[in-house]
Amino acid sequence: MASLSRDDVAHVARLARLQLTDEQIDTFTPQLAAILEHAADVEALELDDVPPTAHPFPLTNVLRPDEPRDAGIRDEVLAQAPAAEDGMFRVPPVLGEAP
Amino acid sequence: MTDTAAASVLPEGWEMVIGLEVHCELHTATKLFCACPNRFGDEPNANTCPTCLGLPGSLPVVNAQAVELAMRLGRALHCEVKPSVFARKNYFYPDQPKDYQISQYDLPTNEGGYLDLPSGLRVGITRAHIEEDTGKLTHVGGGGRIHDAAHSLVDYNRAGVPLVEIVSEPDMRTSEQAKEYAAELRAILLATGVSDAKMEEGSMRVDANVSVRRVGEPFGTRCEIKNLNSLRSLGRAIDHEAQRQVQLLEAGERVVQETRHWDEASGRTGTLRSKEDADDYRYFPEPDLVPLEPTAEDIARIDAALPKLPADRRAELAAAAGVEPTDGGVVIAVQRDLDGLALAAIAAGGDPARVLTHVEHNLAVEGAESLSPEHLAALVKMEVGGELTATQAKAVLAEMVATGDDPASIAKAKGFEALDTGALEAIVDEVIAANPDEWETFRTGDDKARGKLTGFFMGQIMKASKGQADGKTATALLRSKAGL
Amino acid sequence: MTGRPTAVGIAAAVRSGERSARSVVEEHLAAIEAREGEVHAFNLVTADAALARADEVDAQVAAGQDPGPLAGVPVALKDNLCTRGVPTTCSSRILEGWVPPYDATVVERLAAAGAVAVGKTNLDEFAMGSSTENSAFGPTRNPHDPERVPGGSSGGSAAAVAAGFAPLSLGSDTGGSIRQPAAFCGIVGVKPTYGLVSRYGLVAFASSLDQIGPFGATVADAALALAVIGGHDERDSTSLPGAAPSLVDQLAQGVEGLRVGVVTELLDAEGMAPDVQARTRAAVAALEAAGAEVDEVSVPAVVYSLSAYYLIAPAEASSNLARYDGVRYGLRVDAPTTGEMMDATRTAGFGPEVQRRIMLGTYALSPGYYDAFYGKAQKVRTLIIRDFAAAYERFDVLLSPTAPSTAFPFGAKADPLSMYLNDVCTIPSNLAGHPAISVPYGTGADGLPVGVQVMAPALGEPTMFRVAAALEASLAAEGGASS
Numbered sequence A: 001m002a003s004l005s006r007d008d009v010a011h012v013a014r015l016a017r018l019q020l021t022d023e024q025i026d027t028f029t030p031q032l033a034a035i036l037e038h039a040a041d042v043e044a045l046e047l048d049d050v051p052p053t054a055h056p057f058p059l060t061n062v063l064r065p066d067e068p069r070d071a072g073i074r075d076e077v078l079a080q081a082p083a084a085e086d087g088m089f090r091v092p093p094v095l096g097e098a099p
Numbered sequence B: 001m002t003d004t005a006a007a008s009v010l011p012e013g014w015e016m017v018i019g020l021e022v023h024c025e026l027h028t029a030t031k032l033f034c035a036c037p038n039r040f041g042d043e044p045n046a047n048t049c050p051t052c053l054g055l056p057g058s059l060p061v062v063n064a065q066a067v068e069l070a071m072r073l074g075r076a077l078h079c080e081v082k083p084s085v086f087a088r089k090n091y092f093y094p095d096q097p098k099d100y101q102i103s104q105y106d107l108p109t110n111e112g113g114y115l116d117l118p119s120g121l122r123v124g125i126t127r128a129h130i131e132e133d134t135g136k137l138t139h140v141g142g143g144g145r146i147h148d149a150a151h152s153l154v155d156y157n158r159a160g161v162p163l164v165e166i167v168s169e170p171d172m173r174t175s176e177q178a179k180e181y182a183a184e185l186r187a188i189l190l191a192t193g194v195s196d197a198k199m200e201e202g203s204m205r206v207d208a209n210v211s212v213r214r215v216g217e218p219f220g221t222r223c224e225i226k227n228l229n230s231l232r233s234l235g236r237a238i239d240h241e242a243q244r245q246v247q248l249l250e251a252g253e254r255v256v257q258e259t260r261h262w263d264e265a266s267g268r269t270g271t272l273r274s275k276e277d278a279d280d281y282r283y284f285p286e287p288d289l290v291p292l293e294p295t296a297e298d299i300a301r302i303d304a305a306l307p308k309l310p311a312d313r314r315a316e317l318a319a320a321a322g323v324e325p326t327d328g329g330v331v332i333a334v335q336r337d338l339d340g341l342a343l344a345a346i347a348a349g350g351d352p353a354r355v356l357t358h359v360e361h362n363l364a365v366e367g368a369e370s371l372s373p374e375h376l377a378a379l380v381k382m383e384v385g386g387e388l389t390a391t392q393a394k395a396v397l398a399e400m401v402a403t404g405d406d407p408a409s410i411a412k413a414k415g416f417e418a419l420d421t422g423a424l425e426a427i428v429d430e431v432i433a434a435n436p437d438e439w440e441t442f443r444t445g446d447d448k449a450r451g452k453l454t455g456f457f458m459g460q461i462m463k464a465s466k467g468q469a470d471g472k473t474a475t476a477l478l479r480s481k482a483g484l
Numbered sequence C: 001m002t003g004r005p006t007a008v009g010i011a012a013a014v015r016s017g018e019r020s021a022r023s024v025v026e027e028h029l030a031a032i033e034a035r036e037g038e039v040h041a042f043n044l045v046t047a048d049a050a051l052a053r054a055d056e057v058d059a060q061v062a063a064g065q066d067p068g069p070l071a072g073v074p075v076a077l078k079d080n081l082c083t084r085g086v087p088t089t090c091s092s093r094i095l096e097g098w099v100p101p102y103d104a105t106v107v108e109r110l111a112a113a114g115a116v117a118v119g120k121t122n123l124d125e126f127a128m129g130s131s132t133e134n135s136a137f138g139p140t141r142n143p144h145d146p147e148r149v150p151g152g153s154s155g156g157s158a159a160a161v162a163a164g165f166a167p168l169s170l171g172s173d174t175g176g177s178i179r180q181p182a183a184f185c186g187i188v189g190v191k192p193t194y195g196l197v198s199r200y201g202l203v204a205f206a207s208s209l210d211q212i213g214p215f216g217a218t219v220a221d222a223a224l225a226l227a228v229i230g231g232h233d234e235r236d237s238t239s240l241p242g243a244a245p246s247l248v249d250q251l252a253q254g255v256e257g258l259r260v261g262v263v264t265e266l267l268d269a270e271g272m273a274p275d276v277q278a279r280t281r282a283a284v285a286a287l288e289a290a291g292a293e294v295d296e297v298s299v300p301a302v303v304y305s306l307s308a309y310y311l312i313a314p315a316e317a318s319s320n321l322a323r324y325d326g327v328r329y330g331l332r333v334d335a336p337t338t339g340e341m342m343d344a345t346r347t348a349g350f351g352p353e354v355q356r357r358i359m360l361g362t363y364a365l366s367p368g369y370y371d372a373f374y375g376k377a378q379k380v381r382t383l384i385i386r387d388f389a390a391a392y393e394r395f396d397v398l399l400s401p402t403a404p405s406t407a408f409p410f411g412a413k414a415d416p417l418s419m420y421l422n423d424v425c426t427i428p429s430n431l432a433g434h435p436a437i438s439v440p441y442g443t444g445a446d447g448l449p450v451g452v453q454v455m456a457p458a459l460g461e462p463t464m465f466r467v468a469a470a471l472e473a474s475l476a477a478e479g480g481a482s483s
């Protein structure tokens, strides 16, 4: 059983774009560790020959015809955006390219 | 083709290892997961809906035509078309409306194909999977550069546009091969109608994975180069990056695995980010979508409808002309879509070698595709029969393309008649007599000197004959008079 | 709760012109007016729109048209269902003030059936919780005892029906979020077969588990509502083909000859209260008396349900909730760069339980942990489905308590893990994608409602409702027993 450290929690918070204070990390670490400890029963199972279930029912090939439709929601959405300019969503400067 | 030239970019004993990742926009009417138009150039955010804006509660539904086109490309690349599963690739970025990209991960639609390059190299295709495009960011202020911008604006018209990402094996060893691969892939995308594949407009985007090694050693650490907007950038960036890596290694340093950005203006690559902190995408199966399971009938239908692909067309023309498929004339004929013309001209009795020569050298012009194959065959026959010199034939051909007239009447109108051998011999003698020193060197010098002087004498002979001398006959005369 | 008009009764009266929809809606708005301050079932009551809609329904009746099977029936909607032009908050600061430009499929279907939406109900933020204490807008109180939770996460929808604010409401159930509050509030709550009800317009928590379902004061009302909202929807790729099954005509079929299995692992689950066990046994006895064949059955893999659920649901949630980044809608906390703006917005906008689950899910999907956690949990799902399949070879339906206890006091489950343990009986159906219903079956030692859960195999709703109706009838015959 991998035990969860403060650093793990800080790393995960960063990945999830959450800014935690030291106190919050102190609170979350044992809580998350307890939940993961509870999951140790699952982690311990020997399931090499069991296929995973990603979806309860075996539907396949659910497809849509390639026919365009105008949703007509642009102005409504832009009007309640946190910031908009020239028909676009405005954001503060973006540092760095997409990962 | 030009292996030796390109290899000389690196010091003796080093070689490049190149694999390419190509993203192509699929030519559909709607986006991958919603009914918004897949259309370039509209008002910002005009083509958006709850799904492609990532509004809470929205869901994706797969566009059947996008899957069809992806499978078609897969078959054109000789891939196995397999049951596939969409997955979420999680990362935060403002051009990504859901802050995850729906892509395919461990179960892509197409796997294990290959692409035969005109030069004869077979490049393995690892996979060709379906994924959605991102929106577009515009950086305002600071000259439009990302780092100095005052703020940025997001347009989601492109978000959710269907892409296919084609990943090659690291089978290329020169930047020429990489360019050739990109050009050949583009030809296939166009021939199959899968994409309009415009590199400059971004509907075909090429990223290069480049590493170097001493010949015979295992692969080195690779860097990924992004922002390659033309074949020229692709070639330059690869050469530059390979040289940079060799310099590092020869200086005893190591190559860091990272993504690098090509700057066309400065001709250099620069660090974009190191791989270590960026690769945590937490892929997992997309729970909002169900698997794709192509049937045997789907695949048979796609195979039956595939158009003739460039490699097959090269093989066909090569067979008709009695040359190798790597022959320059054959390659260019197919590249310029003139293989049909060449085949018909050969079928109409035109000498294959001369037909291919014209296609390769004299038909890179507008309107060449509507040239009558019978006329081209007739022209070639006049050349073979000595009625026209090569130079005259070239002039007649240009006129044929421009006017659609037959070669005989054009030649007549131009007053073209090939010199008979007697008249030509007189001119050759005149030229020799007027240039005794050159003639002495031509007669007694080494091959290199003689090669240079052949050009000189031919120029003089053409000038004296006002272009009516046949080059081959004149060369033969010069050599026999020199006792060679 | 006797004496209150049912959805079935209201629709019949409005369709026949015996009652106006306006009078029905006015009566319910008055009930809301009287007690909402105490209960806090709603984030928003749309009184004016409801009256206008009621007038439309009345106009249809006057014009000789049939407004549909839910004519004039007031319905409360969980505030994670998108409603065009009406704010949808998920009880989160991060979506405060957001007005969807579209309706969820279920909202469209309710409207097309003549129903009248009366408001948006409170929930645990993004449906993460079992008590509705995690709402950014304050908790909902249990109408049976204002010192106790109504359950969750659909606590507002459950309380609205229990308090008589609406005869019907919709909730969403990812791990028990309809059934457990139904049990705590003494009403009927249904988690349909995964894919029977379209998720289009339901703000996602855990996509492979989420399912919308109805609350009603009676089994018949819940059946009527499910028949209206169920059936294929081309906007949801996971929507099952086919129309919703006919349910209302099943209710009087009885249980003669049906095979009912009592799941021992759930009846004897850790922390199961004796009074809840006693009421469940009473339900078993009543079914046996009504002609069902009853036996105990072991479904061994269900003991892993809770662990698997608390890996799968947070993992999917961590991805589903990534989009709340301050760029396009909802809250934005300004900062010098987009990255910092996203950090600040998400930190300020999400409450602690949501943050906890996002981090847990992010961890479960991390490289090096995926196989041990998320991957393993997906395999456990397969085991649970297999064990249920084996049980359903011998039984038509399975029975268990809905929750381990009756409604608990506010603050009683401050430790997250103890709160999660509340879902032990309900989670297996979500993991398997099977339908389940909670039916009130008397009261516990504290006088608060106890719910009994009937589970069925995929698309087994008709049989499930037969059993639920039989339980309801037996309880009525018993005179609303307590343990």
Ligand SMILES: [Mg+2]
Binding pocket: B103, B131, B165
């Ligand atoms: Mg990609």
Ligand SMILES: [Zn+2]
Binding pocket: B031, B034, B035, B036, B047, B048, B049, B050, B051, B052, B053, B160
């Ligand atoms: Zn769209």
